[in-house]
Amino acid sequence: MKVAKNIYLLPLVLAIVAMIALFPTFANDFQNSWDDQWQLLQNPFIVDHSYQSILYHFSNFYHGQYSPVNTLAYIAVYKLFGFDPFAFHAMCLWFHVLNVLLVYFALQYLVRELLPDFSIQRVRVFCFLTTFIFAIHPLQVESVAWISASKVVLYSFFILIALLSYIKYIKTGSWYWLLLTGFAYILAFGSKEQAIILPLLLFVIDYGFGRLKGIKINKGFFLKRTILEKIPFFIMAILFWCFSLVNNLGAIGGGNSYPFYQRLLMSMQSMTEYIFRFIAPVKLYYFYFFPIQKGESLPWYYLGYAVLVLIIAYFIWEHYKRQNNLIVFGFLFFVVNLFLVLHIIPMPRKMFTADRYMYLSIVGLAAILVWYIDYLISKYPQYRKFVITSTAIYLMVLGSHTYIRTKDWQNSEKIKSNVRELIEIRKAEGKGIINNPLEDE
Template structure:
């Protein structure tokens, strides 16, 4: 028991002994510090907070009739009754106080970070068993901290209207945690809890519909398909367990389709080959924003309107995506499966927003779409780092760890600055204006842009 409740790791030749509560406390304190500007931030009056919260009639009526209406109707083309009830609860307790809403968002994000720590322990201990218990705990701490303070999370945490993201993240992570308990003891109650969390997750945001794919990924990673013959596949326990989840997914899809007829599809005018290029572009962009989030923006528009030709340089993202894929596969082939599993987790939780399915959104990428996918890239980074650490001389290890510390400090500073950019509508608008000006400068100075324009 003492082994399970302690964390012992070496950094710069010093050893620190921490229990799990202290680890989660450190994550919470650091996250509170880097997100501290959010407590003085206001509502985004021009970016959804008005119709989502301040003027949403469903948020200001706690009658049973209205609460039931939450769960049977869409509001402004979106289905998120749990999110509306979340707003209603805050309003009942604190009124329309921006600080209360921002504090609640941050608290839920911290709970999610704790769940990430617990889930990461299971993944890392399975795929890096030779690292030892102390380093496994250290890697799980790293993943939880990275999830908690990464700048790409700011949009989901500091924007009140994006609370759907952190709520669906909460129920999805809880469902994954419960599913691990089911795998561990095979008690049906944990499968029921997983399915219940799935329903609440979908009622927070439609993106939660992807949970069955996450469960299948866990089954694959834990070898639950091993030994099943094709003739027995459909009758196997691992498949029968998922029938209820896929039936729920089909019901969710039908419900969404039936209530979204007439919704304008932003990408309807883009041919499939352009949307495929958009998918590779988005994938590569998200990877690079994870590694080097030097400057993030609230609004990332499409490079052209439907009917126009695709800018030539976008085709280069196909090559970059192939390079990334080759890197991931080589690690898997060389006995480092956590890189592949982490990358698949990253992809699974992005699949709905990679443009293969047309999106009713005016943006090609958005930071909030990466909320859960950050976890997968963190696991892949750990797998790559572990293989690198074992190949370097021990005297260089502290230099590598110091570099990692500097990177984490950079992320924390960027998150703090990015959170301040969400202070109010004018601050957010200035962020969008800066992006537009940068794109205009690129078009005027970049020969490639000029060549495309003349063509």
């Protein structure tokens, strides 16, 4: 009985901490100036949820987006509570808490494979700290405190279920779990199109379990099976892609005329900025402007981002050669979840980066950070107290920042002031104002 209590104590703590850090969301209102209007309050599918209406919503895009499963969640809340902002914010926070628990239990399986020398107790602490960061990081505020971003926490919920089911498939070999993975994939895509990336995430999980090493079982059958079993998922991804192109021409693969070399450099900038925001989440904004107008030249210093990416790549490569699978896995999980929003593939996005794009990617960077904390404690035991104290202070600062930033999403006027602040900063720096969201009200 004592063992069982210990197993569920840490997840319970994580759930409570997540709710405390984001508790101010319950006092927030709708964002009446922006997406909450068309996506929820004036969405005809919320009030008119007849069978024909829902069927139409599942087979068509709405305002350039496809999220019928998310709309069903809105309908459920509306039926129970009407247009009460408290209820909708509670829904978002509830799914975030569920995601926190799913991340913790998924990490339990993965970390044991990635760090086989760790004791069970050490694995639990590692998973706890990694999930703790995922739960309370300030970059998570936008996804949870903004009702229109509920698509992010909802699609992440189904993605995490898919990944856990896939892990179960790896552990048991039962095709039931693979079918459940596919079903969760459909629901994830119905929540947000970004879920289309799941097949690549399955390969990341394969890497974590050592299934991509080409182990010679029956002359390579093991590796062949690992590839063949992904074919249905890639077929689903292709069908999702074609569905998006047919129903929302330009949403995928178009709408952005920046030349490839500029998109490549901007992808390097956005990736490094996400890493820096993860480490030091200061000056977070609702809207991040593109660096240049289409047709303009990028400043010469953008080559510095290429240098930074090369340094990061060298760092990952060195750990790969040392067979430090945890670092490689964490980086792959980070990059794959961001891939569609790094601008390598042209997408019609008004903002250059967004905090909500980091929602799942935080897990990868958090795992790397916790590995280094554990490494410092193990390598330099004389500084153990200092490292533990510094880590505790860092986590408290993150949680406090999240609590305060959640209040910034109280209403549209607060968000507008956040955008105006960034506009003034850019003007002072002589930078252009591109796709100003204040002009779209």
